[in-house]
């Protein structure tokens with residue numbers, strides 16, 4: 395149930411009832427304080443101004459019309475106009491109870507399936523032959539949380555891992571592979587070292603560089619052996635990356651790989667088309683598109699090269715082709731890109747060309763869900779002590795080691811196997827959550843201590859709340875017998891805390907919708923943190939199993955059970971695992 399939308403519709407209806415027709419959308423948001431009700435309308439201020447009516451008077455008329463509407467009255471106990479023109483909406487207890495009961499009985503927890511769109515999501519996208527480092531973490535996990543959320547809402551999602559598997563660097567790598575093959579060792583267990591050695595040799599040894607360049611040409615011409623070596627490099631590299639994905643619990647598989655090389659054959663045709671239609675022009679041997687919206691320092695339109703003098707294509711040309719492909723071949727309704735903020739201008743320019751050429755129609759959105767950098771505690775880019783990049787595999791190992799230490803101190807009674815599993819869930823969960831819980835558009839400070847804390851907006855805190863509820867329900871099953879099949883008739887409120895918890899539980903759907911729209915999992919983190927905190931408050935102040943009245947025990951257990959399900963489903967949409975006990 396999307397309460398926000400439902401209420402907005404009713405306010406819209408109330409406006410029609412008082413003969414005020416507006417095409418301005420009405421916005422309703424959860425109230426920030428209990429005295430403001432459950433939801434608040436703040437559109438009357440602007441609307442009053444627009445039609446020359448005192449906003450408070452208008453708010454009062456709308457509130458009145460709302461409460462005259464029998465449909466709204468089933469949902470609302472009260473609508474109250476307050477200065478300077480807000481309308482405070484108070485939901486009816488019976489309505490909340492009814493809906494909470496329905497959510498508790500529903501395997502989707504009351505969340506409606508959306509009209510399915512086909513959404514293509516480009517994420518992770520590391521470069522081949524380099525090991526994944528912390529720089530790839532953000533795209534990988536924010537993208538994956540977004541994908542999981544969209545799928546939960548009922549959309550069809552195509553994951554695309556747009557790996558960097560093409561370019562001149564393959565010449566030097568193949569030249570090195572040739573040597574390695576002659577020595578009979580191409581396992582490439584140390585891919586990073588292999589890459590560095592190739593680069594060094596390329597820079598230092600002119601003979602080698604010559605050979606490397608010759609291999610680039612051969613590879614591009616489709617030479618069978620070069621292709622085979624190239625395949626080998628891509629395979630080895632992606633097999634290693636898959637280990638990171640698996641450990642992270644990221645839902646990417648080898649089938650989702652559509653690297654840059656995939657679009658290669660489409661590039662000549664695209665540049666020809668751009669030239670033929672006058673979108674691109676030739677500047678000597680170079681094909682360029684001039685963009686009026688981008689000006690250089692001299693105030694002239696900036697040019698984007700789509701084909702180099704030597705006939706080579708660029709990263710931008712590939713992104714033009716891939717947007718076209720995602721619409722024309724995959725029939726996407728919406729296309730999302732989880733890429734570093736530093737590539738924003740690149741994408742905007744590529745898409746401007748895409749739009750001008752009409753490759754993707756306006757109604758299909760191309761969205762750059764950008765994110766900032768990962769910084770250390772001193773505000774510098776997150777690096778090893780020696781200033782190198784931190785390997786992702788190493789970071790994950792450290793997370794689990796740290797979690798292991800924490801858990802063995804906190805729960806020494808756990809059996810070794812259980813401890814291991816728990817450390818994995820908590821360590822990986824903490825790293826993921828720390829990133830997901832920040833607004834992705836800003837840089838983010840990586841700090842082991844806060845992310846692994848059991849207090850505050852962290853994975854362990856929410857995982858712990860889940861485990862606590864599971865344990866409570868286990869106990870209840872022993873003393874109370876099985877929980878009722880259906881909760882209808884079970885729920886009732888005896889305190890404000892219970893009521894507030896129920897309202898919060900009903901806001902799960904609007905939270906999912908917000909994450910899906912903005913591609914911002916931090917909205918879900920914030921919601922889960924608030925829910926877990928409310929639950930803590932409720933649990934501390936309201937006896938559940940020790941209450942004398944059976945009906946009260948049952949009602950509270952029902953709330954606990956639904957809270958547990960919403961918390962764990964919420965964590966699942968973030969790609970974070972939920973322990974049975976902690």
Ligand code: ARG
Pocket residue numbers: 516519520521556557558713716731733
């Ligand atoms: N491989 C690129 C990088 O590491 C990211 C690719 C993102 N996707 C895209 N369609 N450009 O910077």
